[in-house]
Amino acid sequence: MRTTPLTAIGLAGVAVLALTSCSAGGGGDDGPVTITYTNFISNGGNEENLQAIVDAFEAENPDITVDVTTLPYGDYGTALQTDLAAGTASDVFDIEYTNFAQYQANGVLAELEVDDPGVYRGSVLEAYQTDGAQFALPSSFSTVVLYFNRDLFDAAGLEYPSSDWTWAEEQAAAEALTDQAAGVWGDHQPVSFYEYYKVLAQNGGDFLDESGTNVAFNSPEGIEAAKWLVEKSGTVMPTIEEGQGTPDFDTNLFTEGKLAMLHSGIWVFGTVADVPFGWDIAVEPGNTEQASALFSNAVGVSADSEHIAEATKFAEFLTSSEIMVDTRLESGWELPAISDEAELSGYLELGDPENRQAVFDSLDGVALPPVVAEGQQEMQDIMTEELVEAQAGRKSVEDALASAEERINAAIGG
Amino acid sequence: MSVITTPPAAIPIVAESPATRRALRPRRRRGIRHTLVVVAFLLPSALPLVFFVLGPMVAAAVISLTEWNLLAPAEWVGLDNYANLLGDPATWAVFAHTLYYIAGYLPLVYFGGLALALALNTALKGRSLLRGVYFLPVVTSWIVVAIVWRWLLNPSNGIVNATLATFGIDGPGWWTDPAWAMPSIILASAWKDLGFVMVILLAGLQAIDPELVDAAKVDGAGWWRRLVSVVMPLLSPSTFFVVVISLINGFQVFDQVYAMTGGGPGGATQVVVQQVYDLTFRYGSAGEASALSWLLFLVILAVTVMQVRGQRKWVNYA
Numbered sequence: 001m002r003t004t005p006l007t008a009i010g011l012a013g014v015a016v017l018a019l020t021s022c023s024a025g026g027g028g029d030d031g032p033v034t035i036t037y038t039n040f041i042s043n044g045g046n047e048e049n050l051q052a053i054v055d056a057f058e059a060e061n062p063d064i065t066v067d068v069t070t071l072p073y074g075d076y077g078t079a080l081q082t083d084l085a086a087g088t089a090s091d092v093f094d095i096e097y098t099n100f101a102q103y104q105a106n107g108v109l110a111e112l113e114v115d116d117p118g119v120y121r122g123s124v125l126e127a128y129q130t131d132g133a134q135f136a137l138p139s140s141f142s143t144v145v146l147y148f149n150r151d152l153f154d155a156a157g158l159e160y161p162s163s164d165w166t167w168a169e170e171q172a173a174a175e176a177l178t179d180q181a182a183g184v185w186g187d188h189q190p191v192s193f194y195e196y197y198k199v200l201a202q203n204g205g206d207f208l209d210e211s212g213t214n215v216a217f218n219s220p221e222g223i224e225a226a227k228w229l230v231e232k233s234g235t236v237m238p239t240i241e242e243g244q245g246t247p248d249f250d251t252n253l254f255t256e257g258k259l260a261m262l263h264s265g266i267w268v269f270g271t272v273a274d275v276p277f278g279w280d281i282a283v284e285p286g287n288t289e290q291a292s293a294l295f296s297n298a299v300g301v302s303a304d305s306e307h308i309a310e311a312t313k314f315a316e317f318l319t320s321s322e323i324m325v326d327t328r329l330e331s332g333w334e335l336p337a338i339s340d341e342a343e344l345s346g347y348l349e350l351g352d353p354e355n356r357q358a359v360f361d362s363l364d365g366v367a368l369p370p371v372v373a374e375g376q377q378e379m380q381d382i383m384t385e386e387l388v389e390a391q392a393g394r395k396s397v398e399d400a401l402a403s404a405e406e407r408i409n410a411a412i413g414g
Numbered sequence: 415m416s417v418i419t420t421p422p423a424a425i426p427i428v429a430e431s432p433a434t435r436r437a438l439r440p441r442r443r444r445g446i447r448h449t450l451v452v453v454a455f456l457l458p459s460a461l462p463l464v465f466f467v468l469g470p471m472v473a474a475a476v477i478s479l480t481e482w483n484l485l486a487p488a489e490w491v492g493l494d495n496y497a498n499l500l501g502d503p504a505t506w507a508v509f510a511h512t513l514y515y516i517a518g519y520l521p522l523v524y525f526g527g528l529a530l531a532l533a534l535n536t537a538l539k540g541r542s543l544l545r546g547v548y549f550l551p552v553v554t555s556w557i558v559v560a561i562v563w564r565w566l567l568n569p570s571n572g573i574v575n576a577t578l579a580t581f582g583i584d585g586p587g588w589w590t591d592p593a594w595a596m597p598s599i600i601l602a603s604a605w606k607d608l609g610f611v612m613v614i615l616l617a618g619l620q621a622i623d624p625e626l627v628d629a630a631k632v633d634g635a636g637w638w639r640r641l642v643s644v645v646m647p648l649l650s651p652s653t654f655f656v657v658v659i660s661l662i663n664g665f666q667v668f669d670q671v672y673a674m675t676g677g678g679p680g681g682a683t684q685v686v687v688q689q690v691y692d693l694t695f696r697y698g699s700a701g702e703a704s705a706l707s708w709l710l711f712l713v714i715l716a717v718t719v720m721q722v723r724g725q726r727k728w729v730n731y732a
Contacts (some may be wrong), residue, residue, distance in 0.1 A: 078695045085484035085700075102698075106485035240590045240679075241569040377696045389680050394592070 036090035138337035150278035163283035174236035177260035186236035193383040201291035201367035292362035375411035478705035483698035495705035518600035527611025549609035560673030563602040592682035618652025
């Protein structure tokens with residue numbers, strides 16, 4: 001290429017950009033420090049609650065200022081990956097349990113020295129360890145439970161769901177409560193990866209085999225579990241054409257009083273709180289065993305952070321301080337992952353739903369999402385796509401699982 | 415993405431006749447002062463081009479030779495990504511879906527825009543208002559348009575199916591049915607871009623010397639004959655421009671797919687750029703995604719070069 005004045009200017013410009021981006025940052029003296037925190041956990045209603053926790057931290061640590069950025073959950077993953085790739089990630093950032101292994105394996109998380117690991121709920125804390133070292137701190141946990149509309153059950157003269165229900169009882173109630181002419185549906189459960197690994201566990205099946213690089217769900221248990229999910233559609237649950245699967249469709253249907261039972265996370269307590277009918281929750285019914293989905297969010301500290309000590313201090317405060325516990329319980333935000341049951345007892349008295357004990361009972365049998373070292377998102381997407389193919393009737397359940405098996409094995413097989 | 419994305423190749427889209435080209439050729443040896451003035455005038459558009467188009471293109475070329483998940487350092491793999499892509503049926507599928515989109519979109523948007531331009535080139539009352547109305551979707555955000563169209567085409571309670579139902583027609587599943595999802599996207603895209611095509615063709619129509627049309631009229635040519643034998647040949651430079659731009663935009667279709675179907679249902683609307691996005695941000699294969707971008711660029715370049723070559727046969731710069 002001939003060097004014209006224009007290209008010379010262009011090249012000079014590129015060089016300037018490159019240099020300025022390299023020299024950003026610096027510092028490192030002991031004066032006041034500003035750390036950054038990017039989160040999705042407070043988006044959609046808990047921004048002020050997060051700010052209250054941050055204010056308390058800054059009051060206790062006058063030398064540390066925390067700069068908070070809040071992003072919607074839907075954009076968060078893309079934004080975080082872009083920031084990590086560009087080297088502009090915040091000092092502290094949110095991660096989810098399903099992404100932890102991938103982030104840890106790629107070395108973007110700093111190892112954390114935790115002052116008092118005892119304050120955390122052991123099982124949740126361990127989920128964020130690799131070879132005994134801590135790489136993230138759990139900020140909350142939540143479970144999925146069965147919501148039900150008491151008024152619809154009363155009108156039909158049916159008994160409320162209880163924590164010892166099985167699929168058969170749920171199925172019978174769902175059929176009895178569905179009144180398509182009136183637009184009332186008996187049941188709603190998403191047809192997706194996140195439901196499937198759980199119902200698989202409820203039916204005694206495994207998602208992955210022992211090697212961890214091959215799936216094991218194409219089994220009689222797996223087929224039965226998939227049928228349990230997809231065959232609700234069009235019988236006791238609306239079809240895709242009727243809107244099933246679009247965001248908030250299920251919650252809206254429930255709050256409009258047109259859905260008798262809803263499988264959803266405890267994070268929608270707030271959304272459901274003001275409905276004009278009676279409602280409560282129960283532990284999700286299992287089939288051969290009980291298995292509830294446990295979700296957990298955590299905060300990690302960037303391995304590239306220049307203030308790892310301050311960032312860790314904030315991460316600990318954010319996940320274990322008393323003000324955090326109080327704020328979360330008062331506002332009905334997701335539960336803090338702390339070990340002190342007594343502190344959580346207030347949660348049981350908050351009412352609506354009355355049976356908050358079910359949240360803790362659901363922890364007795366927990367199904368964690370399958371995690372693979374490579375191809376996690378692809379595995380999840382393929383599973384959901386194939387299940388929806390079966391739901392829409394374009395494939396048989398058997399064909400969909402066989403196809404999912406083949407495609408996922410190719411994606412995660414190293 | 416705006417409607418007019420920068421064509422990846424610096425190809426003169428509206429070519430000048432040899433005579434104008436000769437007239438515009440700069441005389442040599444103007445001196446450094448002249449060069450600086452020219453550069454100063456070019457900078458405002460050249461700088462963004464360098465930083466936001468050429469820079470990323472070069473970067474993508476380098477990344478396409480590596481395996482990179484955005485998190486760990488990139489690893490040099492040479493041409494492996496290209497080899498993987500060419501051997502992967504998914505690559506052929508996304509190109510096939512993109513061609514399907516273009517095959518539906520291009521005729522619809524061109525003939526729709528032409529019909530509008532012809533109608534609004536008459537002495538119709540309120541035509542300025544109508545011109546504005548038809549151009550409105552062009553300057554509307556794709557996300558807004560996609561949400562409105564998803565709602566219109568909602569299989570269970572959308573206006574389109576409700577209207578069809580009053581005529582006793584059982585409307586299709588639109589974006590929930592793999593067979594109808596791409597037609598849904600084509601329909602929304604053509605509707606949105608209609609105004610852009612209309613404006614370009616309208617300008618072309620107004621540049622046609624009315625005397626030529628009148629002469630044909632005097633010779634006894636009817637409306638159709640005048641359109642086919644006089645108007646269309648004289649409109650060919652505008653047609654050429656619209657087709658080239660629409661094809662380039664068609665190959666890069668993304669926003670509407672991302673917002674309306676996300677590539678579903680069952681991958682039926684997974685187009686090339688959606689695949690690039692998914693590979694980068696969902697599946698941690700930024701290297702493969704960059705390679706796919708370059709393959710797409712080469713395809714667009716080849717198609718555009720063929721068009722520019724081919725234009726000599728049918729474009730009339732009278």
